[in-house]
Amino acid sequence: MTLRDVARAAEVHPGTASKALNEATRDRVAPGTVRRVLAAAERLGYQPNTFARGLRTRRSYAVGVVLPDLANPLFPPIVRGVEKLLAKAGYATLIVDTDNDPAAEERLLAMLRARHADGFIIATARREHPVVEKAVADGVPMVLVNRLTDAALVPAVAGDEVAGISSAVEHLVSLGHRRIGHLAGPQDLSTGFGRYRAFLDAIQRFELAAADCPIAFADAYNEAAGLQAARGMLAAPVPPTAIMAGNDLIALGCLDAMAEVGLNCPADVSVIGFNDLPMLARLDPPLTTVHLPQEDIGAEAAKLLLDCINEPGGSAKRLLLPCHLTVRGSTASPMPPRPR
Amino acid sequence: MTLRDVARAAEVHPGTASKALNEATRDRVAPGTVRRVLAAAERLGYQPNTFARGLRTRRSYAVGVVLPDLANPLFPPIVRGVEKLLAKAGYATLIVDTDNDPAAEERLLAMLRARHADGFIIATARREHPVVEKAVADGVPMVLVNRLTDAALVPAVAGDEVAGISSAVEHLVSLGHRRIGHLAGPQDLSTGFGRYRAFLDAIQRFELAAADCPIAFADAYNEAAGLQAARGMLAAPVPPTAIMAGNDLIALGCLDAMAEVGLNCPADVSVIGFNDLPMLARLDPPLTTVHLPQEDIGAEAAKLLLDCINEPGGSAKRLLLPCHLTVRGSTASPMPPRPR
DNA sequence: GTGAAAGCGCTAACAC
DNA sequence: GTGTTAGCGCTTTCAC
Numbered sequence: 255m256t257l258r259d260v261a262r263a264a265e266v267h268p269g270t271a272s273k274a275l276n277e278a279t280r281d282r283v284a285p286g287t288v289r290r291v292l293a294a295a296e297r298l299g300y301q302p303n304t305f306a307r308g309l310r311t312r313r314s315y316a317v318g319v320v321l322p323d324l325a326n327p328l329f330p331p332i333v334r335g336v337e338k339l340l341a342k343a344g345y346a347t348l349i350v351d352t353d354n355d356p357a358a359e360e361r362l363l364a365m366l367r368a369r370h371a372d373g374f375i376i377a378t379a380r381r382e383h384p385v386v387e388k389a390v391a392d393g394v395p396m397v398l399v400n401r402l403t404d405a406a407l408v409p410a411v412a413g414d415e416v417a418g419i420s421s422a423v424e425h426l427v428s429l430g431h432r433r434i435g436h437l438a439g440p441q442d443l444s445t446g447f448g449r450y451r452a453f454l455d456a457i458q459r460f461e462l463a464a465a466d467c468p469i470a471f472a473d474a475y476n477e478a479a480g481l482q483a484a485r486g487m488l489a490a491p492v493p494p495t496a497i498m499a500g501n502d503l504i505a506l507g508c509l510d511a512m513a514e515v516g517l518n519c520p521a522d523v524s525v526i527g528f529n530d531l532p533m534l535a536r537l538d539p540p541l542t543t544v545h546l547p548q549e550d551i552g553a554e555a556a557k558l559l560l561d562c563i564n565e566p567g568g569s570a571k572r573l574l575l576p577c578h579l580t581v582r583g584s585t586a587s588p589m590p591p592r593p594r
Numbered sequence: 595m596t597l598r599d600v601a602r603a604a605e606v607h608p609g610t611a612s613k614a615l616n617e618a619t620r621d622r623v624a625p626g627t628v629r630r631v632l633a634a635a636e637r638l639g640y641q642p643n644t645f646a647r648g649l650r651t652r653r654s655y656a657v658g659v660v661l662p663d664l665a666n667p668l669f670p671p672i673v674r675g676v677e678k679l680l681a682k683a684g685y686a687t688l689i690v691d692t693d694n695d696p697a698a699e700e701r702l703l704a705m706l707r708a709r710h711a712d713g714f715i716i717a718t719a720r721r722e723h724p725v726v727e728k729a730v731a732d733g734v735p736m737v738l739v740n741r742l743t744d745a746a747l748v749p750a751v752a753g754d755e756v757a758g759i760s761s762a763v764e765h766l767v768s769l770g771h772r773r774i775g776h777l778a779g780p781q782d783l784s785t786g787f788g789r790y791r792a793f794l795d796a797i798q799r800f801e802l803a804a805a806d807c808p809i810a811f812a813d814a815y816n817e818a819a820g821l822q823a824a825r826g827m828l829a830a831p832v833p834p835t836a837i838m839a840g841n842d843l844i845a846l847g848c849l850d851a852m853a854e855v856g857l858n859c860p861a862d863v864s865v866i867g868f869n870d871l872p873m874l875a876r877l878d879p880p881l882t883t884v885h886l887p888q889e890d891i892g893a894e895a896a897k898l899l900l901d902c903i904n905e906p907g908g909s910a911k912r913l914l915l916p917c918h919l920t921v922r923g924s925t926a927s928p929m930p931p932r933p934r
Numbered sequence: 935g936t937g938a939a940a941g942c943g944c945t946a947a948c949a950c
Numbered sequence: 951g952t953g954t955t956a957g958c959g960c961t962t963t964c965a966c
Binding site for chain 1: 959960961962
């Protein structure tokens, strides 16, 4: 089924049929003709050939979404938000998963660019990210989600880490904790670094002694890295009574480390995660964590991207959406210090 | 950067450059020429235009993967298996999520067909599935994963439900259970129906009294549906001592229902899930479940799809991969009946 | 308001 | 082996 077939059926020239079928140029065709063409297209089940159209217009009406890890439950709701909004605007969403591998990321980005994606939503950004910066320099419309670059060259949407960490630390302080540790996430990611800085700000704001607030760094956002980082912190002569983890998986690793040395959560140590992954409420103990409005983040990112596509050269807005603390069972008041 | 530019730089005709660049036709070009063309392409950073190529060859080297729900952790590993294998063969993987909505499925499938996906991997099949059957009739290469259609018209890869259920029931029987219930999944899905039938077979094989083995149907694979179905079963005068759930989420709903009426798992009732979602080991109690080789399922599906694409009209093979029971803390021997 | 014609970048059949 | 040529299906000036 090609445009020629439709044109023949409607007894018009293919050029005219094209104009009639196209929303934007439809008003340059006589109403009766438009109706005939539309009817013919409908009847024949005409589907325009994306390749031919793309070849001509250099537009694909497709957007690439680049994820670090499909298996991380943080991202599906973001994708859903993106997809819903883009579908309304007639765009297709092409999801790819880099598996946290920069080489795969480069390969997939090249693949999507070769397929002429009209824009990108990137959830894999590191604070220094040459690949992204190069693409932006090439004028490729692009929006970052969740993870940002240090250089604010690209529009971006993320959770408000500072507010999230602040409310979490405030919760711990209000429970009576004064010795609060932080298991920071990877420092080459804006999330890891931002939450770490926000934590430092928070202990200052609540006038906690820095010496009582140990910090350890997990080198990945997973349970193994969280476990390893937590072991060191818990082995200190006077471990903290509460731990703010860089994200939920690090928090789970921390719980594992506590189990190893017979520490109970929340009786001995309170733990807070970040992201509010599913199932957390069913754990033992149910994990207190900072909730991110994931679907909204996705939808806002999609809006920003459409702006970029339609008016190139706009400013690199950064949108931070509020997070809120979800209090569950992994936080409690510290026990009064007991003699050993 | 077009082919013309490369040809000009290598001082050959565009047609020759095309042959030199193309693996399959390279041997029809003098080795020296090939080298010159490849060098020029490399130097200029030439990327072939997918639209132009696709328009000419009617091939996209892209495969669509249609998922019912991205947020379901069952699917990401399958997608990963698919992606790894297809990338090796030079294919791009385009993932879409129907959100369990048949209308969205139809829209997305049409979108992918308009973009000339060379084939599809479908994880959304219902036992009766006109959309899939129509696409197959149209000669679109297609492989089903996990969920199959009743009509065996399409190649498919799934877990061996019968063996999985059988080993789970065997485990319960060996623990001493004789009254085992089944919370079946949706019967319009092959998984729900297949596990239900496998359960009936199993109780027959182990010579359990059908009257002691109640069956209830959950109308969706989620916790709410599991909760509702479980309530009825637990309200019976003599509830079963063990419950085989249609999948993990139904099992979680079952645990919720037990909590409502003060029943303990596994002391009062043992529960087994299906799929082995992540985090299950951390629940209270850790859920015994049937594990599916998800990544293998994805990889095998991709292989089958490549066969379909390269040799259309092959037979509709069905491949069932073994599942194994993962025993955790939600199953135990039944308590001796106690007087009330 | 409609038709004619050119061309997007590539490949493949054919001529040399 | 290499060059020539036509054309995939569409959009978009430009005439009329």
